[in-house]
Amino acid sequence: MTATTVSAARQSAPGWFKNLRMLVSGQEGALTLSLALLVIVVGTANPRFLAQQNISDILLNSSYIAVAAIGMSAVIISGNIDISVGAMIGVLATISGQLSIVPGMPVWISWLVPLIVGPMIGAVTGFLVAYLRIPAIVVSLGMMSILKGGLILATGGVWIYNMPPEYKLAQQSFLGLPVPVYFMLALTILAALWMRYSPSGRAIYAVGGNKEAALLSGISPRVVLMRVFMFNGLMVGISSVLFATQFSSIQSTVPSGLELTIITSAVVGGVSILGGTGTVIGATLATILLRAIGNGMIFINVSAYWLQAVQGTLILVTVLIDLLRRRRQAAQIRG
Amino acid sequence: MSKKVFSAILMVALALSVAFVPAVAQDEVRWVGADDLPVSPLECPEGAPGAAMAEEPMEEPEAAALEYNGGQPVGAPDLAGQEIVLVDVPKLIGIGYFNATSLGMQQAAEELGNVKVTTDGPTQGDIVQQVAFIEQYITQGVNGILFAANDPVGISPVLRRALESGIHVVGYDANSEPDAREWFVNQAEFNGIAKAKIDSMVAEIGPEGSFAIVTSSFTAPNQSRWISEMWAYAQKCYPDLKWLETVESAEDQNLAFQQTQTLLNKYGPDMDGVFGMSSVAFPGAADAVAQAGLCSPDDAAADVAAPDEESAVAIVGLSTPNQMRPFVENGCVESVVLWNPVDLGYAAVYVMRAVVDGTLTPESTEVEAGRLGKLQVVNGSEILLGPPFVYTQDNIADFDF
Amino acid sequence: MAVTERPSQLTEQSNPIVSRLRAVVLSKEGILFLIMIAAMLILSLLTDKFLTTNNLLNQLRLVTEIGLMALPMTFIIITGGIDLSVGSIFGLSAIVMGFLWQDSGWPLELAIIMCMVVGTTAGFMNGLFIVRVGVPPLIMTLATLALYRGMALGVSEARSARGFPDWFFDLGQRQFLGIPSQLWILLIAAIIAGIVLARTPFGRGIYAMGNNELGARFSGIPVRLYKLAIYTFSGFMAGLAGYIFTSRISTTRADMGTGLELDVIAAVVLGGTSINGGSGSIVGTMIGLILIQLLKNGLLLGGIKGDATIVIIGAILILAILINNLVQRRTGGD
């Protein structure tokens, strides 16, 4: 079989080289290339696109979505989906903001609480999915309703303002880049390492890829699913803090369609909706790519009315390119 | 084979229909985000470049002369002086603006003592859901419905059904077709708001400045109406204003923030001002300008990084005081245009009471509205709240909604 | 986990009628029906305005569009696919209809036909990419969710179409034989879809594909053709729903039907169709659809406000599936 020769060739190459090649040939490589292409095309048409401020803004505005997309990737890799994330971000941001305006409350508490409540909501979802075996799409559909309605019930939609200046984490900068960007980078790297190098992270792929096999090799899918949904809750919690601390006021309603943006990021990032494959690095790159598309289209004066259609087409094209790339790879394997 | 032919036909059909549609309406100039309804720009202020040209007498809408054109409920019980139960179905619940109108309604109900009013509606500004809500309340059997329409045409059938069931219907904030309700409390006419906004913008950036618009969505009726009127008014009075572009931001503060940042990056110093068209878009846009350090230098804003006058970006828009308070207080935003929504809700309940009591009839020319005094009937079946209100640093502390 | 919507003959020997009845009651649809009856009883205790013919018919009128789109969605989900773009197709076809008539001066009758043609084509495009290129349905329709909505916006330049002649509203706002006109369409469509799914070779093929697509293909079932058909059908129904909707609301705009796909999916999933494919029924979908709407209506009439209603409906969605799961496991499906 050709397999033997391929493997022999691979074995002779040094490890770093192999890794490099895998990086370029993989989904991450394809996304990076698309991003580069976009930057070149838009940058040539309108050099202001390349201004440091604009690049920094694109990254800043990708951050909270990317962080949530990390959690979503884990959920999708485990073979599930969570469409309540948008509502969760709304709820957690409101909780965080409400706490910050309580007199005498230390600021760190209002940052921390969403990171605790998020996993708690995730645990409820996870319990329903893992132990009571209700499909995740149903649970999260229900959860979305509950959170959305509950939020309005609780707040009446009153905006929160007058947060103390030190609360506004996301408005800080460090070495010329906004703080959320560091969160995005750090969490992407940490999550990538966790999912690759820890038993608990690796188990997510196992459960998503072959549940029966996972069970037989001593992995408890239930525990893994609980963990995945709680991890997702944590990421959403962090995302909501970035979301809440960005502004002078907090809109205490659920931003509509946010869950679709997050799911799209994860899926375009190469996370297979069938579970078992994908990386968070891809998801983060996809988030940045999608944001850059949204931003770049304004720079090159795409007709405002057709903007959405152009974006939709670009998403479709990205997905198709990836699909063809995968198919070519599969064909190569078959020889 | 037949499958291929069939699919080919389908493709061609789709292409044809999509291609045919926008064929018209291209010749008539219309700013991005504006609707296609007729406009009636108000007169230019003194000293505006266009003021001289507008010498011939304007065709003022003959408001008072117009016949009453509202609808009437069928067989509504006579409840004059008795307790009535009202439901208020705003465009959506959970935003500051409609919280404020709702507050005003409660105040009026308390003053009157014989009105019970609850606010309920969809969580998104969606006509479909709003219609469903109204259907439910017709079935539940309230005495009166107060509404702010997500779509003037879309809401009309269900309101007509309410009238047929003997329920009184009064609109506020966003109108329906006239015959689908009895009265509409008009907070400020579109052309009035448009004038106030353009005038405020010109005051900051001058009659030859350039600006972009951040709207919530192109399909939001009020906002597209305003953009239309603003365009018409600016064409008439400030023809040298440079209109850059309109972007959408959904009802999402974060998106408004992002889109404004993109505009700032795209135009740099070539953009002098930004309109925030909704109570969500405005604070988002203001935040983007503030965080970019581009607030106009202001005497009161010692803590704000003040760039030179050249690169500063003015922000003008409609919003509620609470949402804009931080920006007005630090001087980043000089003025916020809005009527007082508390008063709007307040007036709507008084109008409804007057209709039920029989003191407001098609023949009336004015109506008594508690602390607001007498309000004028205009345009046949509308009641005018008054001119728009401008919040500034001096008075914003007095309002909490 | 077997294909539902039929009384099983497993225990036929004991007492045919009793065991048959038992099987019907304990089927997914049976349980759901019981939940619906229970909900209706409780709601009618809350308010006497709820359980009236007028109210119920009116409520059904409101969900006709969702119901129409839920029919093909049931087929699609049974095959293990999904169509997230229905809300956007709905918006696109309605707006094309409106503007062909209003701006391009087409006769309204022709514009109505084009409304369905556009919907069908949009669905066909979904199907074509899914079948020919092999794009997973979720990804394909996620992309066209944005694309079709964007096209609607571009075509209309965000303006709305309005001022239709009076006859146009016959379907959406009037009654026919004492029942809201559009309900007849839903009723007929549901019966046809139900029979097609349960009784025809096509329907059997849909179930077989959902359980084992390769196995179905090896059995000579034209898997690709069927898939293409259901996504096209989905587009057609979205177009039809767009027309009915415009007739009911009397105007349309590019953003109409945003988020509708989730309502459609909720009805299908609540109706017992497995999101993993392989099982489900039209009867279930219809019960799911009605259950959600009656809850919304009844709770509101009972004096519970909209935001609390959303919370309760979310909880009931989870609970209903949970109860059904438990019952099905107890009665030994597997």
Added chain:
Amino acid sequence: MGAILELENISKQFPGVKALDDVRFDMAAGEVHALLGENGAGKSTLIKIISGVYKQDGGTIRLDGETVSFNTPREAQQRGIATIYQELSLYPELTVAENIFMGHAPRRKLGPIEVLDWGAANRRAQEILASLNIHDLDVTRKIGTLTVGNRQRVEIAKALSLNARILIMDEPTAALTEADVERLFNIVRLLRERGVGIIYISHRLHEVFELADRVTVLRDGQYVGTKPVSETSEDDLVSMMVGRTIDNLFPKLETEVGKPVLEIRSLWRKPLTRGVSFQLRAGEIVGLAGLVGSGRSEVAQVIFGINPAESGEILIDGKPVTIKHPGQAMNHGIAYVPEDRGTQGLVRQMRIRENVSLSVLKAIRSGLFINRKQERSLATSMIKQLNIRAYSTEQVVNKLSGGNQQKVVVSKWLASKPRILIMDEPTRGIDVGAKAEIHRLMSELAREGLAVLMISSELPEILGMSDRILVMRGGQVVAEFSRQEATQERIAAAMMSETAGNGAAKSETMMIGESETA
């Protein structure tokens, strides 16, 4: 003697079924102990109890003389019991090394936290594979890109990485090519020398004789007996398994061979159908032999229209026809019983009735609808005709044994009343009794005038059933033998003739149970 594993009085009850009743079993270190029995005899249940998936209702398990009780598979693994299931428990998207070490990868300290050390894992994976004389497997490759044989080696390496002392192999050769089978046997022998005890389950009796030291037979959940392999014979084992003697495993009937019904001419579809031509005549059974990967199933699937031909001709009754999809093939009277019954042959979640009628839905319509009465009577008659052991037409196929599932697949295609029947590995993984029944059926069908094309990896089956034998290699038909000409050696040589020139060494890999021939 030093039994490392002893089971006594094991019983296990499932709802409605007594799966195991008072069964015992024991094994010594360094022993290969075969476990035999028809499907449904309780073998799977027994190994699942040993490996901790199920818990026995009664009886004791002793490991090294100490009574143990496992609550999870993991506990059994920790005590050195590893299992290789028939359906391999691997993750296609993960690499070889990751699969081997899933759940117990080497870790390393990274400051205060412990992380998985993939470097070490890759090295250790390579070492383990090397210890099994496997040197050509890249441990960083994804499992999904490997052949079945390589996947199985990964499974074995995984077991060894757990320091398994007892290795359970459930039908390990069912999906292997002959060469892979031989490599597997070598590995098993290697392990035996190292003192690993191996429980070996297979339906291929000759493997038992080649490999095992002792054999235990189960029947209907009951313990039948344990014998040293040297003291038993195939007939003996078969009668222990079935409880009666099977007089003829290959009941070939003499038939009148009629006119050619199917002829294919230089059929191409790359990569594995390269100019194939042959004829199939009414009443004859043609055996199609070849190694796995030689293109046998591929040709069948081209004929059946699953992957339509790129060029070439298909003639039915001498007339050229186009076959672009299975529906067209079926219209021409072709039926294809596929190789993999789980994924290709059946819709296992559906009922017998629904599976049987799946290929004839259009034929049993009344008007637009499926005629249920007709559908049910069709299923009933098939159950009777093929002797399918099921309590009702409404039974879900998943719950049937492998042999009965296979009969459902066959009955589905018989229902379509084919004139040309292609059977791809018709008896793979089913027990002796069912095997004989399927063979008899095949013979009877041929006598009724059907043309049968039988693809098989078991040479005894090919030799025992075929009127004519075609041999494929590299996507081409390379040899044809009549029933009289054919011998194991000649067929095997043709299958591998590329290498046949330079080595009798290879023919050793073809040790295929001669004694099974009737």
